[in-house]
Amino acid sequence: MDEQLRTIAGYGDVDALYTKLADDPYILDRIDYIPIVDTPLHVAAIAGRTQFAMEVANLKPSLACKLNHMGLSPLHLALQHKCIKMVRGLIRINSQLIRVKAKGMITPLHYLAQNEDADLLAEFLSACPSSIEDTTVRCETAVHVAIRNGSIRCFKVLVGWLRRVDKEDVLNWKDEDGNTALHTAVSSGQTEASLDCFP
Known part of the structure; x- marks a missing residue:
């Protein structure tokens, strides 16, 4: 430049x-x-x-x-x-900027999911609902990212959003190791998340 x-x-x-x-x-x-x-x-x-x-x-x-x-x-x-x-x-x-994939195919939604900004995360989901379907290079959804980083508040926002828009099937998507978000929650000791958000 x-x-x-x-x-x-x-x-x-x-x-x-x-x-x-x-x-x-x-x-x-x-x-x-x-x-x-x-x-x-x-x-x-x-x-x-x-x-x-x-x-x-x-x-x-x-x-x-x-x-x-x-x-x-x-x-x-x-x-x-x-x-x-x-x-x-x-x-x-342009709300589609929320879906721009940076290095590691991390979108701004993934970034917020790992950084505990649940309020802005909710704004992103409202502005660009389809962003919930984006996955990283490791095939992780924003739900996986939130759990892996211990962002319980963001995790709850994401799960609540998925339930409201009837897209709970995203919770069953598997990362590159074959783990769903529940598997990730259990294996990382996130019992609060696994008990509160997975019936």
């Missing part, structure tokens, strides 16, 4: 962005052409520049799906850096 644009993104200078676009209207298109790249959205996500990120995502929505050299999308980075306003803004622009 152009160093001047990187600096503009780091400062979150929207006016400078439009000045840059006036000088070079194809700059975002050239970035979009590169398959794996740090975009202005990645830089803004790390720096917590929400308004700038929203401008770029509006101008060039496809940049929000790009993975950088670390295998992370702008939404993954915003979650890692706890930029919740940016997270909510990006999923308002």
Whole structure:
């Protein structure tokens, strides 16, 4: 990425962005052409520049799906850096960003399932219900991920969601080792989860 644009993104200078676009209207298109790249959205996500990120995502929505050299999308980075306003803004622009698979095929939903943010997890499920069906490279659902990481609150949100939308069959999906979420709960000693959520 152009160093001047990187600096503009780091400062979150929207006016400078439009000045840059006036000088070079194809700059975002050239970035979009590169398959794996740090975009202005990645830089803004790390720096917590929400308004700038929203401008770029509006101008060039496809940049929000790009993975950088670390295998992370702008939404993954915003979650890692706890930029919740940016997270909510990006999923308002495109709720399918919740399904973008980063390194290890970890989606933002999987990320939240392992980090005990049950409230935002519930927002993600409401915004993109089909995201519950995404699996990691290890064939783990968000339910497996929550259990494996001891995120009982997230686990309960996920199971409650599955029951409400009549998708309890996801609880029977097996990971690469042939374990369902119940097997994972029992083998990891998560008796609270196995007793409360599995009849």
